[in-house]
Amino acid sequence: MAKKGRVFSGARPTGRQHLGNYLGAIQNYVALQDDYDCVYCIVDVHALTTVETTQDLRQNTFEMTLDWLAAGIRPEETILFVQSHVPQVMELHAYLSMVTQFGKLTDLPTFKEKVRQQPDNVNYGLLGYPVLMAAGIVLYKSDIVPVGIDQAPHLEFTRELVRSFNHRYNTKVLIEPQAKHTEILKVLGLDGKEKMGKSLNNHIEIASTPEETTKRVREMVTDPARQRKTDAGNPDICNVFTMHKIFSAQEEVDMINVECRRAGIGCVDCKLRYAANLNKNLAPFRAKRAELAANPNYIQDILHDGGNRARAIAEQTMIEVREAIQLP
Ligand code: TRP
Numbered sequence: 001m002a003k004k005g006r007v008f009s010g011a012r013p014t015g016r017q018h019l020g021n022y023l024g025a026i027q028n029y030v031a032l033q034d035d036y037d038c039v040y041c042i043v044d045v046h047a048l049t050t051v052e053t054t055q056d057l058r059q060n061t062f063e064m065t066l067d068w069l070a071a072g073i074r075p076e077e078t079i080l081f082v083q084s085h086v087p088q089v090m091e092l093h094a095y096l097s098m099v100t101q102f103g104k105l106t107d108l109p110t111f112k113e114k115v116r117q118q119p120d121n122v123n124y125g126l127l128g129y130p131v132l133m134a135a136g137i138v139l140y141k142s143d144i145v146p147v148g149i150d151q152a153p154h155l156e157f158t159r160e161l162v163r164s165f166n167h168r169y170n171t172k173v174l175i176e177p178q179a180k181h182t183e184i185l186k187v188l189g190l191d192g193k194e195k196m197g198k199s200l201n202n203h204i205e206i207a208s209t210p211e212e213t214t215k216r217v218r219e220m221v222t223d224p225a226r227q228r229k230t231d232a233g234n235p236d237i238c239n240v241f242t243m244h245k246i247f248s249a250q251e252e253v254d255m256i257n258v259e260c261r262r263a264g265i266g267c268v269d270c271k272l273r274y275a276a277n278l279n280k281n282l283a284p285f286r287a288k289r290a291e292l293a294a295n296p297n298y299i300q301d302i303l304h305d306g307g308n309r310a311r312a313i314a315e316q317t318m319i320e321v322r323e324a325i326q327l328p
Pocket of ligand 1: 008009010011012043046136137145146147151
């Protein structure tokens, strides 16, 4: 079946993926494979803008690849690769930087946030991050880019950059990508307040054991006004209930919705039910992951093969780009 176009997305090598990654990005990456030619990139070069040490980079890449494959990324059709394996992106980054106005980069909210987060390491790569990201996207002539809403400024920046480049060199080689904002729901962490994330340690790794998962679920914050089991709770503001709506059967959700409000079910019981349903849902994923983890060479082969396929597309684009610039 002919696909509708090419999807490209990138994610930093953050290691074992958590529920927020799974629900917000990975499931969507998997689904897009049915309709699009997909290129998914583990952006290790981007990661260098913020990491203090690179000692975990390889392990994190390996763990993340395992999670993605076990979740349903199909490496025979989809190109799954590591950013640094395709050095053409650095070359395109250099050419794109010449049509990038400095002020545009310093104005980006994403840059300003990084400056706040790491005032002692405001490196040049951090400023150029959106240019490298744009290079990665357009190198593969991508039509659609699934990203979280926080990345909207980067996508708009990419589109403007494409227009500037094509205008400056009087060409049409680069294609304006379309952002596809897919993070329908913001998955909250165990605290029930902040977005789930590794840095806040409020996350649940999808690859963890059922026991670990249950232990983490038990730490979840529920309706703070509910002090005792005999108090009525409010599911509308309870993160456990939100997760039940994703992982539990409709009858169970309805039952909790009624019983919580009249103190018919306690928070511990409610959490254990959620943990059981979550573990059941993730069981096939975990089995597949264990199978893949037993064969690390296979994982390396997939990334190697993905790199070869990505490079072939990238080099073709670069031939056209060099020609458009009229490089001697
Ligand atoms: N900046 C993205 C993020 O932090 C990651 C990323 C890098 C990306 N290159 C990309 C996303 C290209 C989409 C397309 O989430």
